[in-house]
Amino acid sequence: MNETIGTALIVIGLIFDFFGCLGLIRFPDVYNRLQASAKCITLGTCGILLGLFLFKGLTATGVKALLCMVFILLTAPVSAHALARSAYRSGVKPWEGTVVDEYSNDMENIR
Numbered sequence: 001m002n003e004t005i006g007t008a009l010i011v012i013g014l015i016f017d018f019f020g021c022l023g024l025i026r027f028p029d030v031y032n033r034l035q036a037s038a039k040c041i042t043l044g045t046c047g048i049l050l051g052l053f054l055f056k057g058l059t060a061t062g063v064k065a066l067l068c069m070v071f072i073l074l075t076a077p078v079s080a081h082a083l084a085r086s087a088y089r090s091g092v093k094p095w096e097g098t099v100v101d102e103y104s105n106d107m108e109n110i111r
Contacts, residue, residue, distance in 0.1 A: 006054035013047025016040045029095040030087050038080035045072055 023036025049069040056062035
């Protein structure tokens with residue numbers, strides 16, 4: 001039973017990783033690309049690691065998979081936010097089709 005659930009989680013994780021990589025290629029600007037990579041890659045990689053944990057159980061490999069999952073969950077959103085904020089502050093403009101730019105109001109208040 002654990003092998004079946006583990007395999008399903010690994011396949012779902014690979015699908016999310018694939019769509020995250022596809023978003024890196026297809027989306028128009030750095031902010032959309034960061035959204036694709038942060039959300040999809042985090043969820044996909046955590047799915048793969050959780051599937052690996054179900055395969056290995058509470059062995060050294062399984063515990064390492066859980067620790068890596070926690071590390072990714074803590075660092076990926078923070079790093080994506082830091083990259084997006086630094087890109088905006090360095091002058092990278094959003095795509096022309098962007099509807100709302102809330103951060104521009106905050107930047108005007110800082111200056």
